[in-house]
Amino acid sequence: MIPIVLLCVAFLVHLPVRQKWQVPVIRSGYAVLLIGALTLFHAQPAVIKEVNALTGIANFSAPLVYALNTAFSGACLALVINWRGGEPDWLHRVWLRCLSLYSICAVAVAILFALGNAPVERTTDFDSYYATTPYIRELILLYLAAHSVAMITMLWLCATWQREVHGMLRAGLLMIVVGAIFDIAGFQAPKYASVVARWRHHDLDYLSTSVAPVGVSIAAILVAVGFILPRVSGQWEALAAYRDLGRLRAVLRGVDIPVQPAPGWWWLPTNRLTLREANIHDALLRLNPHFGPHVRDQAHADALAAGLPPGDADAVADAAVVVQALHDYTADLPPTNESGHHQLHATQGDAGALAALSRALPRPAADATGHPSLATRSQP
Incomplete structure (x- = not known):
């Protein structure tokens, strides 16, 4: 259950606002997390038994889990395509081809299951038990091959990308790389080995029933942590920046600016920081006519x-x-900078310059109305 919980947590932590949901790379990332959690959930033996009992079809869970696994593989490739970047039209065409290919694979899984004969319910060793059964054999190879292509491609992209970035993003990419390696070595390799062993009239079913579940669980945990790390780190940095700007926002609270919506309790630090920065810039723009170069x-x-x-x-x-x-x-008092020629250094630099300005201000004291105001004028 731990991998499922972590994937769900990663999905919730990354849960975007409506505007960000329109970004293809963000949609692909959430699809990977959500479908991955669904796949692991439906692959549990207890859930497999329940689904089979509810549908009245022995091994109905097999094509369901394999179709979900194929969809997960397609989501991984879509994420890879969007991460790689390029011309929007080219990206859209390649993404459509990927979506079409993996949709066809998912449908083919269902068709092959319908054509095959799998009357004996197998909750843990379906792959090896039916490795020589016509149509079911092709079903197993199809979903494994589709998954292998996606994981190898994702491994290559993340391993290449992590050399170009730093900080928690790089740490997250490294976790995804290690997770992909565990998936290939700990899940795919044992599955292939158990199937091939059945073809050669040997029994290596324990690789599929005991080794592969552990390998895929470790891989899922690592991938989930890889997705969580950069996001949590980004939110923590946004919270620190939000607090750094608190004094500047308090000082400027008496300046008339356009009314902004109050942040809801559910707002993430990045959204709160964006609103605070907008309010500060609006207030500084209103004060701009009074900026004195000589000061x-x-x-x-x-x-x-x-x-x-x-x-x-x-x-x-x-x-x-x-x-x-x-x-x-x-x-x-009359403006001294009506032309607006004089600008603050902080508004021309990055967010760090604005935070430095905030820290350099004297602490505001409450005035008679209870609103923060500067108790004294700054003495340089």
Whole structure:
């Protein structure tokens, strides 16, 4: 059950908002996680018995599980295609071919099962028991071959990609690579070996009934963790960035900006960070006419003279400009930057520059209305 739970957790952690669901690579990733969990769930002996009993057809679970496995393989290839990237039209054509090919394979699994004869229920050794049965034999080889192509391709892509990235994304890709290796060596190889042994009138059924389930479970755990790691890491980084911008957002709360929807309790840190950044940029845009170049120049010079590094000096200078602009805005003083020529360094850089500006601001104190405001003007 652990692999199933982890795959479901990975799916929920990655659960996208509606807009992101339109991105092909995101759809493919969720299809891999969801179909993988369904496949492992229906492959459990207890579930196999229940499905067979409910349908009244001996071994009905076999084509169901193999069709799900084929769909999982197709989802893996779709993920590979979208990860690889390229021209949108080319990607769409290749994706359609992949979808068509694996859909045909899934239908072929059902047809071969209907044509074959498998009257004896086998919950753990269906592959080896019916390895020599006409049509069922082809069914087994078809789903194994489709799965092998998908896993080998996914292994190659992730192994190549992980050399180009860093951090938790690379760690996640490495986990997926190791998971694919476990799938090939611990699941596919034992399955092929047990089937071939039956062809040669030998009994290696334990490879299929004892070794393969362990191999595929380990592979599923590793792949699920590989998908979870980058996402959880990204959310943690977004939460840290959200907190870093808290002081700047509190200072700017009295600036009139367009009304934004309040974040729901279910919002992920990345969504909360996006909303906070939008509010901050709207407020800074409203304060822009009051940005004084002379304020920044003086504050920057004083910071450098005090021995601060250039980056910290930029943040201190931006903080002085924001404090002065907020004071002038609140006092309804005439603008000094009507042309908008003067801009903050923080708004021209990355998100880290905005966080540095936030940390350089003095702590806001509650005013008479209970809203945060600057207790004193910044002294560079």
